[in-house]
Structures are given as C-alpha cells and as structure tokens.
Amino acid sequence: MPLALLRRPDPEHLDIVHEGESFRVAVRRRPSARRLTLRVSQATGEVIMTLPARTAIATAQRFAKSHGGWIAARLARVPERVPFAAGAAVPLRGVPHRIVHRGLRSGATMLDFVEGEPAISVSCEAAHVARRVRDLLDREVRRDLSAAVARYAQTMGQGPRRITVRDTRSRWGSCTARGELNFSWRLILAPPLVLDYLVAHEMTHLREMNHSNRFWTLLGELCPHVDEAEAWLKRNGATLHCYG
Template structure:
C-alpha cells in the first residue's frame, strides 16, 4: 500500500515555542521537494515549512523547533503592519499622509491638509474606513497608470489590450503575451518616478517580450529614471506591503 495512503492527513499548521514565544507555522507538502525548508515572508510574516513526500510531521516539528532562533530573528525584521484606520500614517505618491476620519455622512475620500500635515480625509462609518481608503488608493493609482500609459503609448505607437490593478506580492508589474498589463495598487505609495518607470518597463515589453539588450536599450530611451527607480524599489519596495 502506498505510503501516502497510510499517512494521516497533514495538519494545516505546527506550533513551536521559542524562549516563551509561540510561533505558528503553516505546513505545505511538496512531492518535488528534496528536503525540509523553512521560509518567513518578508511582507506578511507568515512562516511556512515545506515537506518532501516522505518526511513525517514529527520530523518537521523537530526541524522547526531546532530553528526557533532563526524564525524569531527573521520575524523581527518584518515591518510592523500599518492598518488603514484613523491616525495611521501612510505614503501617498511617496509623501506621508495621515488618515483622518471626518464623520459618517458624505462617503467622500479626499486629500487635504490639517495644519502643516497632509491628510487623507475619510467621511464614512468608522467600520468602513479601511475599505474607503483602499478604494481611494486604487482610484488614484488607476488615474496615474492611465496617464503614464497614454504618455508611453504615444512614444511607442502601441497600446496595451487591458490594464489591471491587483495586490500582487511577487511582481510590481507584468505584461502578458496578449498585451495586457498588470500592476500592483501599492505603486501609488511610492514616489511618482517609480510608477512611471514600472509603466515604461511593462510598455517596453509590448515590443520586446524579454530582458534582452534590445529591451534595456528601448527602456533606457523611454525612461531616464531606470537606475533611480530600481534602486528605490530595492531599498524600499518590501516595506510597501506593510500598509493595509
């Protein structure tokens, strides 16, 4: 009888204790894996252990427990989450704005100032602040993306077939073989040069669906801020996932 039929179903998580702190670890089994591995997401703080086909849960538990110090150190590097609620500070186009709840009536979200401090002013029921701020940010990023796409479409003589905004984790933007562009809404949190660069990058893929020398030459001719934007993303990109 195959081993998989004899084994009990895997739990969805393991708990280990390190120096008085309990860590919850998601369990994933991957038949193609050759060894046990641990991963801590730099954006969400999720801890995942991946098991090969023949590893037992008891072995995984011991392995995770023996790496308690490593898990603790990695989790300490994960930026603290910033919820979309009254009083939170978040960047809008790279400029810190304070979320201010103005009341429950109008349902309008807008930017403004509260003395010297830029604010995102939200008028809605308190329970809906998170949703309203997220919708506002998506609206703003769509406006900026469409403006940048229009600019580069004139220069390239090509337009995408579709533009989609998502909350992607592994990519800030992408271009499909069919010419559809996808972007992370979190680009609205970065300085404008970053969004502009990402749009230029993906628009260049409409002509060069690769990262060849010809692609980089085309991109360099479209966007003079390639190096600055890449450097900003390398330093600060991960931190954008802490918001919301």
C-alpha cells in the first residue's frame, strides 16, 4: 500500500514553545519541496513551515522547535497592526492622516484638516468607522489608478480591458493575458510615485508579458522613478499590510 495512504493526515498547524512563548506554525506539505523550510509573513505575521512529501510530522515538530529563537526574532520585526479606529494615524499618499470621529450622525467621510493636521473625518456610529475609512481609501485609490492608467495609455496608445482593485498579499499589481490589470488598494497608503510606478509596470506588461530586457527598457522610458519606487517598496512595503 502506498506510503501516502498509510500516513495520518497532516495537522493544519503545530504549536511550539520557546522561552515561555507559544508560537503557532502552519503546516504546508509540498511534493516539490526538497527540504524543510520556515518563513514568517511580514504581511500577516503567519509562521509557515513547508515539508517535503516524505518528511514525518515528528521531524517537522523538532525542526520548528529548534528554530524557536529565529521565529521569535522574525515575529518581533512584523509591524504592529493599526486598526481603522478613531485616533489612529493612517498614511494617505504617504502623508499621515489622523482618523477623527466627529459624530454619531451619518454623514460624508472626507479628507480634512483638524487642529492643523491632515485628517480622515468620519461621522457615523462607532461600529462603522473602519468600513467608512476603508471605503474612502478605496475611492481614492481608484481615482489615482484611473488617472495614472489614462496617462500611460495615452503615451502607449493602448490601455487595459479592465482595472480591478483587491487586497492582495503577495503582489502589488498584476496583468493578465487578457489585458486586465489588478492592483492592491494599499497602494494609496504609499507615496504617489509608488502607485505611479506600479501602474507603469503593469501597463508595460500589456506589450511585454515578461521581465525581459525589452520590458525593463520600455518601463524605464515610461517611468523615470523605477529605482526610487522599488527601493521604497523594499524598505517599507511590508508596513502597508499592517493597516486596517
């Protein structure tokens, strides 16, 4: 009988303890994996262990436990979550905006200045503040994306079939073979040059569905701040996932 049929189903996670702290480690078995690996998502703080097809769970448990210090150190570097709540500071186009809950009566959510500082002003019941802030950010990012796409479409002489905004974790933007562009709403949190660069990047894929030299040459001709935007994302991209 095949080994896979004899083995018990893998647990979804393992719990390990290191110096009095307990860590939950998600288990992912991959037939293509050649060795045990651990990673900590800077976006979610999830600890994930990948197992080769024949590695026993007991072996994986010992491996995870032996790396308890590494896990603790990586988790300590994950940005602290910032909820969309009254008093929280949220970057909008790279500029911190304080969330101000101005009243319980339902009213427009708007960009404002409160006590001389940029603010997202919300008027609604407290339970709806987070949704109102998220809706405003969604409107703002769609506005900026549409403007950037229109500008590059005029330069290139072609545009996408559709633009979709999502809360993606693994990539900031993508282009399908059908010419549809997808972007993370979290780009509105970054400085404008970052969103502009990501639009230029995905628009370039409408002509070059690859990352060849021709792709990078065309992108460089379209967008003058490729290096600056990529450097910003490398330094700060993970922090965008801590909001909301």
